[in-house]
């Protein structure tokens with residue numbers, strides 16, 4: 001693998017949650033895999049006053065628990081530096097510029113800079129603008145790249161404004177909009193499964209596929225992010241970005257080459273072909289839910305409205321299931337179903353391709369409906385892998401059909417290193433590869449699709465928000481949404497906390 005060029009990574013929001021929980025551990029992982037460039041400085045920026053040494057000490061406790069020597073840890077921590085700064089204040093940027101010049105000089109690093117925006121999104125306008133004012137957007141004597149964290153706007157209008165603003169100061173090829181789902185190894189494997197196997201691609205269309213089901217279930221609630229989540233909800237938090245990206249990869253045409261724009265052009269075309277759900281159709285095609293107090297388990301679990309930072313009368317959805325169509329040659333008439341929710345019984349993300357039945361039921365005496373409904377399950381997490389369900393004869397007299405599983409688990413490749421999503425994406429940006437980052441036009445298209453649904457909820461408060469007890473699979477009414485069969489309820493063999501879930 002090509003080693004990235006030496007550079008400085010500036011993290012705005014370095015005293016925040018994302019930096020310590022995801023970014024620093026991901027950088028450490030790259031360090032332990034010898035994937036970092038020869039010379040690297042990570043400059044943390046936030047208002048909190050810290051020295052370089054204090055920043056290193058703070059970050060130390062967030063390094064993943066691995067079998068590494070003190071020497072290894074110290075070598076990693078030496079990459080970290082810190083600059084207290086009020087990023088909202090344009091007058092502070094000359095200080096940043098000076099510090100970058102000094103670091104470049106001291107460490108003999110060319111002026112290759114990556115700026116990572118891990119701050120509240122209301123700073124996404126002022127930071128690029130202020131960087132530009134001091135010339136830190138100009139790719140002279142080194143590249144200048146900008147990574148932006150979601151949310152990319154809170155609705156279609158703000159998403160367009162954000163894109164416009166970013167493009168005032170940076171070119172699209174300098175922008176890296178991160179969607180960590182695209183960094184998941186098994187999400188990328190969807191491309192390989194589809195386009196490198198002669199057996200799948202010819203049947204990956206409306207002639208053979210009956211419907212497609214995508215689930216992303218979480219056992220966690222909103223934890224300490226109630227204040228943020230209550231203004232977001234499952235549609236903005238999960239569907240507009242992560243799940244739409246999964247839809248894009250499942251439904252896209254083969255790209256001409258495996259390159260950023262070729263792949264992103266194809267996902268854009270999928271979003272362009274989504275049949276709009278009009279405001280009038282929302283109640284029928286989109287179900288929203290909210291977890292309520294549950295007394296089923298050993299301990300009672302509080303409801304969403306009792307969570308810290310949440311309005312006690314909140315109507316924000318913590319669960320969403322919807323049905324929609326993609327109006328193009330490949331997918332005409334094939335229903336797509338997606339569902340996502342918090343406080344469900346299992347943590348599981350998977351795509352299920354349901355194939356059409358055989359044209360004639362020769363073995364009509366089967367009492368197992370699955371036997372005549374082949375399914376391909378692409379498990380994204382946990383227990384990453386692939387499962388194909390096929391019908392087989394039960395040994396003995398007669399022709400009784402039973403469903404059996406052919407499966408592959410990534411865990412079987414024990415010697416293969418599965419990079420974390422953030423590790424993979426950071427490395428890609430360091431190498432200038434935007435393939436797994438979202439492009440502005442696709443982000444806007446995805447917003448265009450979800451916006452009428454958000455409008456309908458806002459304009460029609462009578463559209464129900466169904467309560468579901470925490471720890472259940474969501475409102476029962478979602479079973480009526482799935483006209484083509486039954487939702488797959490995976491994970492019969494759960495650990496007590498729902499974190500382990502067999503294919």
Ligand SMILES: NC(=O)C1=CN([C@@H]2O[C@H](COP(=O)(O)OP(=O)(O)OC[C@H]3O[C@@H](n4cnc5c(N)ncnc54)[C@H](OP(=O)(O)O)[C@@H]3O)[C@@H](O)[C@H]2O)C=CC1
Nearest residue numbers: 013014015016017018046047048086087088118119121149
């Ligand atoms: N946490 C997560 O798991 C995820 C987060 N995100 C997104 O990432 C971004 C960061 O999230 P998260 O880390 O959770 O947020 P936090 O609230 O934990 O951290 C925000 C950071 O921004 C800094 N900050 C706030 N205002 C200013 C300012 N005026 N000048 C300089 N720094 C400022 C804060 O530091 P200080 O107060 O010291 O200035 C802090 O370091 C958000 O946009 C979020 O939506 C996206 C996906 C997941």
Ligand SMILES: O=C1O[C@H](COP(=O)(O)O)[C@@H](O)[C@H](O)[C@H]1O
Nearest residue numbers: 180216218220237238242349381
């Ligand atoms: O972006 C987000 O994703 C997480 C789920 O990510 P996963 O990798 O654990 O599947 C979600 O919990 C969070 O609310 C959302 O902001």
